[in-house]
Amino acid sequence: xxxxDELTFDNRFARLGDAFSTHVLPEPLDAxxxxxxxxxxxxxxxxxxxxxxxxxxxxxxxxxxxxxxxxPRAMVYSGHQxxxxxxxxxxxxxxxxxEVYNQAGEHWDLHLKGAGMTPYSRMGDGRAVLRSSIREFxxxxxxxxxxxxxxxxxxxxxxxxxxxxxKQERGAMVLRMAHSHIRFGHFEYFYYTKKPEQQxxxxxxxxxxxxxxxxxxxxxYLAMFREIVERNAELIAKWQAYGFCHGVMNTDNMSILGIxxxxxxxxxxxxxxxxxxxxxxxxxxxxxxxxxxxIGQWNLxxxxxxxxxxxxxxxxKEALGLYLPLYQANYLDLMRxxxxxxxxxDDDQQLVERLLKLMQNSGVDYTLFFxxxxxxxxxxAVARLRDDFVDLAGFDAWAEQYKARVxxxxxxxxxxxxxxxxxxxxxxxxxxxLAQNAIVAAESGDYSEVRRLHAxxxxxxxxxxxxxxxxxxxxxxxxxxxxxCSS
Numbered sequence: 001x002x003x004x005d006e007l008t009f010d011n012r013f014a015r016l017g018d019a020f021s022t023h024v025l026p027e028p029l030d031a032x033x034x035x036x037x038x039x040x041x042x043x044x045x046x047x048x049x050x051x052x053x054x055x056x057x058x059x060x061x062x063x064x065x066x067x068x069x070x071x072p073r074a075m076v077y078s079g080h081q082x083x084x085x086x087x088x089x090x091x092x093x094x095x096x097x098x099e100v101y102n103q104a105g106e107h108w109d110l111h112l113k114g115a116g117m118t119p120y121s122r123m124g125d126g127r128a129v130l131r132s133s134i135r136e137f138x139x140x141x142x143x144x145x146x147x148x149x150x151x152x153x154x155x156x157x158x159x160x161x162x163x164x165x166x167k168q169e170r171g172a173m174v175l176r177m178a179h180s181h182i183r184f185g186h187f188e189y190f191y192y193t194k195k196p197e198q199q200x201x202x203x204x205x206x207x208x209x210x211x212x213x214x215x216x217x218x219x220x221y222l223a224m225f226r227e228i229v230e231r232n233a234e235l236i237a238k239w240q241a242y243g244f245c246h247g248v249m250n251t252d253n254m255s256i257l258g259i260x261x262x263x264x265x266x267x268x269x270x271x272x273x274x275x276x277x278x279x280x281x282x283x284x285x286x287x288x289x290x291x292x293x294x295i296g297q298w299n300l301x302x303x304x305x306x307x308x309x310x311x312x313x314x315x316x317k318e319a320l321g322l323y324l325p326l327y328q329a330n331y332l333d334l335m336r337x338x339x340x341x342x343x344x345x346d347d348d349q350q351l352v353e354r355l356l357k358l359m360q361n362s363g364v365d366y367t368l369f370f371x372x373x374x375x376x377x378x379x380x381a382v383a384r385l386r387d388d389f390v391d392l393a394g395f396d397a398w399a400e401q402y403k404a405r406v407x408x409x410x411x412x413x414x415x416x417x418x419x420x421x422x423x424x425x426x427x428x429x430x431x432x433x434l435a436q437n438a439i440v441a442a443e444s445g446d447y448s449e450v451r452r453l454h455a456x457x458x459x460x461x462x463x464x465x466x467x468x469x470x471x472x473x474x475x476x477x478x479x480x481x482x483x484x485c486s487s
Contacts, residue, residue: 004060075096076088077189078193108177133174134156134172134450139266182255183255191306232300247287247483267483272365355402367427368473423461432474
């Protein structure tokens with residue numbers, strides 16, 4: 001294991017030059033202190049987890065110190081925000097400190113969010129508040145534990161620095177990690193500003209570092225775009241299967257690697273609602289839960305437009321045509337497994353759709369339904385879950401269809417069924433009210449709840465002794481929390 005001063009930097013993005021980013025130093029926080037750290041994320045850098053409790057850890061990730069080999073840069077990009085194009089965005093409160101490679105040869109971006117003003121801050125102060133930093137930390141690590149591709153989070157550093165939002169709050173920084181922080185909006189920026197040389201340089205950078213296998217194909221750029229389409233289809237299938245709502249699927253929040261990225265007003269579904277809107281600023285529901293699938297395709301189309309200098313329009317259209325079939329195949333495979341099915345039948349899509357239609361407006365807890373479905377045999381489970389539904393006759397008809405389908409699936413013991421279903425159906429998810437409870441405690445100086453919640457969410461499929469309160473349905477107040485982009 002390494003100490004903090006033993007990290008090895010290789011700042012490949014910084015070497016692209018000033019057309020791609022601007023050198024900016026972090027603005028230090030007052031009295032920086034550790035709120036929470038992820039040992040799993042630290043392990044990706046070969047860091048000894050004990051270093052998180054040292055003063056230098058908070059000083060490094062609170063903006064007071066910097067490695068000599070780090071090259072902090074604010075990246076420039078553009079993007080479509082709520083469907084409208086914004087010509088220049090960029091890292092307005094974040095800095096790419098540098099790229100570190102571990103003993104396995106993996107490169108990890110160290111990106112410090114809340115690091116102060118940059119040339120791209122526009123009207124902002126460049127700061128992040130404690131509540132948003134905690135939410136991003138918890139979401140990054142919780143999604144990873146669920147098997148959903150995501151950026152990672154190393155730590156949250158709190159402070160005494162005052163920050164004004166709707167009220168005065170405390171500033172914080174979260175150190176997030178990914179193999180790349182390049183977004184769809186990077187390609188859009190160089191396309192719409194008509195800078196073909198830089199756009200070609202960016203394309204080569206992404207191709208060589210992140211999609212080298214595509215070099216072996218007759219049309220490497222097309223092969224790369226097809227891979228991006230496939231990754232996003234799989235990603236959004238996992239979002240939908242596990243009830244995750246991103247909240248702000250602007251093209252500048254879409255990763256070129258197909259990972260969950262830039263957490264803001266996200267939420268997991270409590271009661272199932274296909275029309276759920278988690279961002280209270282999204283007045284028209286553009287980024288509602290059910291719209292995430294078509295918006296994913298829309299965003300890929302925006303990226304495709306930016307790639308027209310390298311790939312023919314017909315080839316791009318053909319690659320985009322893969323998105324929906326791939327999404328549907330991935331989603332149905334996940335939902336079959338969540339239902340405890342090991343084989344495929346033609347009517348499985350209808351089985352899933354009928355269930356979700358019955359769930360709608362019945363107040364059925366999306367996560368707990370699937371977990372409890374695997375607790376017992378199919379017959380006993382549906383009998384126990386029946387009272388959660390408004391349309392009892394409709395549910396009875398579905399239950400008969402489901403029991404028959406399970407019987408046709410094969411002979412399995414209840415122990416096998418339970419183990420298989422519990423391996424894909426989490427008991428613990430990051431509900432908004434749980435995050436809010438942790439935030440309230442942290443804002444009063446008590447970080448124990450943030451750390452406890454992080455530990456529980458790190459093992460979402462395993463029943464954990466003494467943690468029953470994290471597997472409960474939320475109270476009424478917890479279902480109606482308003483989450484904004486500053487949250």
